[in-house]
Each structure stands twice: as C-alpha cells, then as structure tokens.
Amino acid sequence: MKKTFILVVTVIALLSVNAAAVSADSSTTVPLTGKGGIFVPLGHGVDH
C-alpha cells in the first residue's frame, strides 16, 4: 500500500511538471526531475 501511495504521488508530481522553453543564453533553468540525464531511457512509442 505504501509503495502504491509512493508511486501515485510520483505520478502526480511528474504530471505536474511543466516544460519551459530554454535558450542557451537565458538564465531560466528547467529543473529536471526523475532519474533522467545520461542515459535517458529510450524507446520508440513511449511518448505516443
């Protein structure tokens, strides 16, 4: 049950993250959540 709760909270947190446009010269930063970075998991069809 606890693990389910944690998973649900994680989903909600991930869903509430909004992407922002970033330019190389902008001081705006976009915090990356999750385990992303190298290597972002790859897979065709994930974002469908």
Next chain:
Amino acid sequence: MELDLNGFNADSLVQMLKASFTLENWDSMLIIADRLYTEVNTFYKMNQQERIGEKRVSCFGLTRNIVYYFGYSMCLKGIAFEKLGRYNEARECIAIYKDLGWIRGIDADGQEEVNYYREIAKGNQYIIELNEGNVSVLPDYLAFLRNTREEMMPGVLYILDSAIKYRFSVDHVLEEFSEQITAMAEYYEIQRNIRYYIDYSYLKARYFSINDKVDDALIIIVQSLATSVKLKDDRGFKKLAALFETLRGQATSEQLDKYLGIMKSILD
C-alpha cells in the same frame, strides 16, 4: 515488488507506465502493462458481447481508442523487457502489437493506431538487433527514422550507443542528422527532449573520443557541461565530467580553463 493497482483506470495505468519508464522502473512496467492489457481486453470482450446483442457499445471512460491501449501496454512491456536484456520476451511483445488488425469494430482512429504500432514495432525490433550487435539492420533502421521524424532523436541515440559498444562507424549518421538534432534542441518542448539533447552530446563526445577525434570530443563536453549546469541535469553533468577527466591529459589549456570555470560556477 507488489503493486496494488486496484482502482486505477486504463488512463491512469498509462500515466503510471510513463512515470515508471522515466524512473527506469522496468519491473513495475511489466506489472502495470499486464494490468492495462487485461483491463482493456475485458472491456473489448464486453464490447463484443454488446455488439452481438445489438446493444449500445460502452466506452468505459477511455479517453483514447481501445486499440491504443492494447498497443501501448505491449509496447511498453516490450521496452521494459528490452531494458532488462530479456530480448526474446521483448520480441514476443513486439509480435503482439505489431499486428493489431485482429481487433474488430474499429473506426478510422483505431485503424490509425493499428498502422502506428505496426511502424513502431519495426523501430523497436531494430533496437533489439542493435543491442545484440547486429549492425546489418542499420540501413533499414535509418530508413525507419527518416520516415518517422518524431522518433529520430531517440533513434540516433540508440545508434550512437550501439556504435560505442560495438565499435562501428556511424559518421554518416551524424552527418545526416546532426543539423536537425541541433535545430530540435533549440526548442525544448518537453523535458525528455532536453535530456535527449544532453545525452546526444555526451554520446557524440564519447563516440569521437574512441575514434581519434579527442579535440572534437572535448569541445562538445565543455559546451555540454555548461548546458547541464544551466539545466540542473546532475546525472548528465556527472557523466560529462567523468568523460572529461578521462581525456584531461589531452585537453588544451583553454579547455582546461573553461572546465575549471564551469566547476567554479557551481560553487558560486
């Protein structure tokens, strides 16, 4: 690991699959995907009974076509197996969503989904082959990526990863796609695209470093380190810094100064 998925509807399960994928929780993906497939299959069978009884067909609150859920569940399950190195099981999943034409009573949207998953199955099949070092599929995979633009970025990353692992040349791939990828990187529409670009930079640098283009590699690393700091991509930063350190002895004084400047900026 036990997951209590009771009470979650199909669309929630889809979101949980995406979240699990981002968190690289492959084992959870297997469980959730199976649950999604079972749930949608139950709906489908009920729909078929309703059709036979000439009753009004229920939609069960699904926000997308039922074909999508069949395809998505098996697609993500297959990807999870691929990440776990269970390639034969991944292939079994691909075989399921490769051909969803057996689903009856679908409309034009449903047929589009059938067509979509048929194409995506090809891409994921090529990925498994590349993971196993079967370079012969590369031309076909490139043709797939050219026809499926939205899959280009992850595809190129896969190719680079395989090229580094199995030490084959993909200079022609970089020549063909570099410009488009760089242009895409200027529009950070979703966070996954941001990470893809940092990953691309890292893999490209690593590829160059093992192909006697160390200076090119270092240029990319220093640029990408600055980007990863700006975007607070700690994992990307760690990998890039580690790669830089392995090449430190071949860095120019200018590159070393830039690297030091980036490190100092973190302390500010």
